[in-house]
Amino acid sequence: MIEKVKTDKKKLLIYAHYYIPDVASTGQILRELAEGMIDEFDITIVCVVPSYTGKVADEYKKKMFYKEEINGVKVIRVRVPEFSKSNKISRIKNILSYFIGAMIATFKVGKMDYVYSISQPPILGGLLGVWGKWMKRAKYIYNIQDFNPEQTMAVGYSKNKLILKAMMWFDKFSCNQADKVIVVGRDMIETLKGRFKGTKVPNHTFINNWIDEKEIYPLPANHEKVVAFKEKYDLQDKFIIMYSGNLGLYYDLENLMGVIEKFKNREDVVFAFVGEGTIRESLVQYKEKNNLQNVRFIPYQDKSDLIYSLNAGDVHWCLNAKGIKGVSVPSKLYGIIAAGKPILGVLERGSEARLIIEEMQCGYVTTPENYTEIELFIKKTLEQKDTSILAEMGKQGRICLETNLIKDVSIKKYIKEFESC
Structure with missing residues (x-):
């Protein structure tokens, strides 16, 4: 026919x-x-x-x-x-x-x-x-x-x-x-x-x-191109807490660096920032001034390579500054969930991104500027890095995405x- x-x-x-x-x-x-x-x-x-x-x-x-x-x-x-x-x-x-x-x-x-x-x-x-x-x-x-x-x-x-x-x-x-x-x-x-x-x-x-769930999806940790990405940016054999996206004004990243600094002596973890933006230079300067050896800045990845960079992260940040509720939804959320990764969310109560994370039970969430709890969440994920808890969160998010998003x-x-x- x-x-x-x-x-x-x-x-x-x-x-x-x-x-x-x-x-x-x-x-x-x-x-x-x-x-x-x-x-x-x-x-x-x-x-x-x-x-x-x-x-x-x-x-x-x-x-x-x-x-x-x-x-x-x-x-x-x-x-x-x-x-x-x-x-x-x-x-x-x-x-x-x-x-x-x-x-x-x-x-x-x-x-x-x-x-x-x-x-x-x-x-x-x-x-x-x-x-x-x-x-x-x-x-x-x-x-x-x-x-x-x-x-x-x-x-x-x-x-x-x-x-x-x-x-x-x-x-x-x-x-x-x-x-x-x-x-x-x-x-x-x-x-x-x-x-x-x-x-x-x-x-x-x-x-x-x-997100196009056929373009971004979970890959095994030993996938050739995921391993290559880690080797290229000196991330191998580390627990990777990743931020992927625009390094702009709307995410309170400069204050986040102050929390990350408290983990500067942890050689088993690396904080990777993938992307460009208006405050990238100030973040780089903070890293250099405070000698944060376990912080990496990585350029934007081509869309065809995004699947490998997202899969390289063990946990991903999803952030918004205070006052963004009802104003914007961080699009990076969908890529993280599609890659089957657990989330560290810093988002206002009732905001769309936070509602999705809570409904899918695919991460930990606190409110913007609650730096004490952000620090506790980092510690918690580091304690759980050798367990199946984080992987199960990521898997749950991917299953829900395939149904709804x-x-x-x-x-x-x-x-x-x-x-x-």
Whole structure:
């Protein structure tokens, strides 16, 4: 029997900021979302040229726009200036270049039935979606991965009340203009309702982020590439407590280093930080100043190698700074659970990530800034490192993930929400 090809696909425009090959977690999610919906929609992505690290390759410096096709998804890339993650001005220039370029690129994509954007870059991601809705007379779906200015306020990135008030007004405007708002945590629904004080709350729903369980899965400790990763970064024959992800402002990592310092004389344990970010340099300086010989800093891993780095860790951190509840959900959680690893969670009560860990019983959890209990949890995992307790926690998480948090489940929910608009 010949399979019938769908010829009447609706057209979907996605503003993505970052897209593959960039390693930003939102870019990876959007790649999987787009490719997962390709049978239902004719999809065009508008994003920056590969530049998540701040650098732009020479082949992307010659034109304003670059058209590509990746696995059936049309991609329009906007050239942006290089930037330093530690320099606010250069980052702002980079983000504004994308915003203006994406607005112009909107005229290059033809008719659209749906427009979808995420809350990255902060505020501007939502406004791009509104722009696309107006220009294309399309239905607009706004996916809030992080609430801003709430996130900005939580970590003190800006204390300018005028700017924060303007940010709130614009993002509420984007929510009101959306035909549907999708948040990624149960706690984030309460934040949305709180913004509108429970009245005239925009049409909304909740869909978990996910991990591709076929790309990230448990591997044996003696797997050739897991062993190679450990040897490359001097981790062999150690109990590895790993942090994998963005080394940014939202995770209280600088204070975590103060707790880690108390274990500086333990030669049987190593604390590995895999990734880049705005505070990486200050963490490295802390390590050197305090002679933390059992701390390692490891570069971002290619997505194809992530399975090996995640499996190298014996226990993984899942952290958020105080004030992030209802604002953001750390996407690293899904990768840890997929790799079948136990979790050391530092998360507020009632936050989505903490609810998942507690429901799956796949780790130990305490509240942000409870450094005494964080230290006790490190001691506890070290006491249990030669038992089966931690392995059983990780195994339990993987079993629950396969039931509730796989890619196909979430993508089907997205398709349903798009088609219901």
